[in-house]
Amino acid sequence: TRYVLACLVANSISGKQKSHWQMSMEEAGVPSHNASTCRKSDDALQMFLSEHHHVESIHFTSISGREFHTAIASVQTTHREYFVLRDNGLQIGSEEEGVSEPWQEILGCTVEGFPT
Numbered sequence: 001t002r003y004v005l006a007c008l009v010a011n012s013i014s015g016k017q018k019s020h021w022q023m024s025m026e027e028a029g030v031p032s033h034n035a036s037t038c039r040k041s042d043d044a045l046q047m048f049l050s051e052h053h054h055v056e057s058i059h060f061t062s063i064s065g066r067e068f069h070t071a072i073a074s075v076q077t078t079h080r081e082y083f084v085l086r087d088n089g090l091q092i093g094s095e096e097e098g099v100s101e102p103w104q105e106i107l108g109c110t111v112e113g114f115p116t
Contacts, residue, residue: 002084002086002087002088002089003053003055003058003073003075003082003084003089003091004049004053004055004089005089006084006088006089006090006091007049007050007053007089027050027051051078052077052078052079052080053077054077054078055075055076055077056076056077056078057075057076058073058074058075058076059073059074059075059076060073060074060086062074062112062113062114066114067114068083068109068113068114069107069108069109069113069114069115070086070115071085071086071087071107071109072084072085072086072092072099072107072109072113073085073086074113075089080094080095080096081094081095082094082095083098083099083103083113093111093113098110098111098112098113099111099112099113
């Protein structure tokens, strides 16, 4: 989904080149000293998606069945639920705070993601 693409971390555009393994170890707070950080010309781009962004389901309606604003989707991950823009997956809120106030004003929706 677009949410997953929005959450991916590349193995560095500027800075030390990292493998998927190195990015995973860094995310876990474990040093990865024994892996090379030099990029070889034949190395492929590697992407890393944090475990807390693994998607379980995507919803266009609330639990009660009410439809969200047409620009909003709800993404349930392994740890929490996020409100995202359907077009590009940009996170605009979470289950705890709801849709952020600036996005409520821009889209014309409520904190729960429903049209006003």
